[in-house]
Amino acid sequence: MEKSQIGLCLEENVPLAPLTTLKIGGAARFFVRAETENQVTEAFQFAEENEFELFVLGGGSNILIADEGFDGLVLQIALKGISVRENLVTAQAGEDWDEFVAFCVGKNLAGIECLSGIPGYVGGTPVQNVGAYGQEVSETIASVRVFDRKTKDLLELSNADCKFSYRTSIFNTTAQDRFIVLAVTFDLPAGGEPKIVYKDLREFFGDRQPNLAETREAVRRIRGEKAMLVRQGGLDANSAGSFFKNPVVSNEKFAEIVEIAKNSGIKNVPGFGVDDKSLKISAAWLIEQSGFHKGYRKGNAGLSTKHTLALTNRGNASASEILDLMVEIQLKVKENFRVELKPEPVFVGFKN
Ligand SMILES: Cc1cc2nc3c(=O)[nH]c(=O)nc-3n(C[C@H](O)[C@H](O)[C@H](O)COP(=O)(O)OP(=O)(O)OC[C@H]3O[C@@H](n4cnc5c(N)ncnc54)[C@H](O)[C@@H]3O)c2cc1C
Known part of the structure; x- marks a missing residue:
């Protein structure tokens, strides 16, 4: 660990998984926990001068870190008051x-x-x-x-x-x-x-x-x-909350989805008006209607046993297992309802 003039502690090769709620991902090449505004700006300067990519970390509850980790500086914002x-x-x-x-x-x-x-x-x-x-x-x-x-x-x-x-x-x-x-x-x-x-x-x-x-x-x-609190232990403990955003679609697109649902014998499609031109559809509903049930499992990744919208790490899941499950769900929902589900968490350290 190196200490700069204003007390910036620069650590190397810091595991990031414990700093996230999914508990997945590799290490940060460099890591700084900034407790003052000066430390934030100094850490930024360090990254800029050395041409390191910079990732700003908060509580790690809305991110998926790559298995390879992050080849730059992770700056955790820890200012209090x-x-x-x-x-x-x-x-x-x-x-x-x-x-x-x-x-x-x-x-x-x-x-x-x-x-x-x-x-x-x-x-x-x-x-x-x-x-x-x-x-x-x-x-x-x-x-x-x-x-x-x-x-x-x-x-x-x-x-x-x-x-x-x-x-x-x-x-x-x-x-x-x-x-x-x-x-x-x-x-x-x-x-x-x-x-x-x-x-x-x-x-x-x-x-x-x-x-x-x-x-x-x-x-x-x-x-x-609904297992939407961070709690220790249990199958649903490690997640990033809702993994997909509720799609916002035009009135015309919504009518198309209602028609598709009708042809499959589904009577009600839950839609919530956003404005007079668009509606929000429940992503959880689309996932369930596409054949995924609460607690669905794929390797070490799964869906929450209480909520189909949360992807969970059932223990030792890799980031790629989470991505595989994400893609499986996206493809099925697209195939069934012609709607694209967009992930809510931020992906960190993935090459593409
Ligand atoms: C069980 C569970 C339930 C959840 N429920 C909800 C919910 O009901 N509604 C909801 O909206 N979200 C929910 N979330 C998602 C998440 O908790 C929120 O989005 C939260 O605000 C993310 O904050 P964080 O500090 O953990 O950010 P991180 O996960 O650390 O970072 C998320 C993104 O914000 C950026 N960021 C973080 N801090 C800063 C900063 N100081 N300056 C600039 N950029 C920054 C990061 O770079 C990254 O891009 C849930 C998550 C979990 C695990």
Whole structure:
């Protein structure tokens, strides 16, 4: 391990699998855990000067690392701290997301309670506009503090700058790999009502209007029943959550899918209106209708026993076994419904 002037610990050949929820993948050639903004910029400089590829790691809950590992510098963002100024709450990027939600709910601040139980760090949440149970971080993000790898500036991006949409933002589309998220500021109304719009939550509470803490507990309980919490042990323990995004299709495409389903004797195709031109279809439904059941197994990879959308490492699975299962599912869904399923996790270290 080498130590630089400002205390940057540069490690070599660090196994990455333990730093991910899938527990898969080889080692990083170089690894730095940055606890300050200076360490982030110094690590970036080191990578640039030595022409190493740089991968920014958060909590590792939305990535699949290649079996060969990553032949560059992995920079884990570990900046800590939370500050509150009236409704504005700023969390440093390395704060654990679920602990941050608990902190806000504990202060009676509304707006992220339905996002309880999602693993990973705060800095990862704007990247794919994390969402669940009828809520997305884009609804409450006021600004995102970033380091711009292109201009080398520290910037404050507004919500509009981030161009949030379903599972996307500039961070994983137009400006992919350009910004390192350092902190996120949320605008959370004090004493606001919890958002109870999602079917599972409405059924859970019936006519009763719960408070924020009850909503958080309900979300965690429902997620637990679907193996969507990170827990130690069991067949479903190692996953990256939902492996596929719900496809968003045009009204015409949806009608085509309904027709295909009808010809196979399926009466109802679940579609959720996005706007007047498009609908979102449940990827889990497409997978199940294509013949894959909960707990389906292929080698050391499998589908969660509680949820067909999560691909799991059943123990010692390689990244290529996960990819084989992914491709099998994609081909079958394409063949049956002419819809392409897009993976949600980020692939790291794969050559193509
Ligand atoms: C059991 C389980 C359940 C899940 N449920 C949900 C869910 O309900 N909804 C949902 O949206 N997601 C869900 N996820 C996916 C995942 O938890 C989120 O996407 C999470 O926000 C990823 O954060 P992370 O810190 O783990 O990011 P990582 O996995 O470390 O990284 C993911 C991507 O974000 C980038 N990134 C991470 N941190 C930064 C940063 N500071 N600056 C710049 N880029 C960064 C990485 O480079 C990578 O491209 C689930 C995952 C699991 C394992």
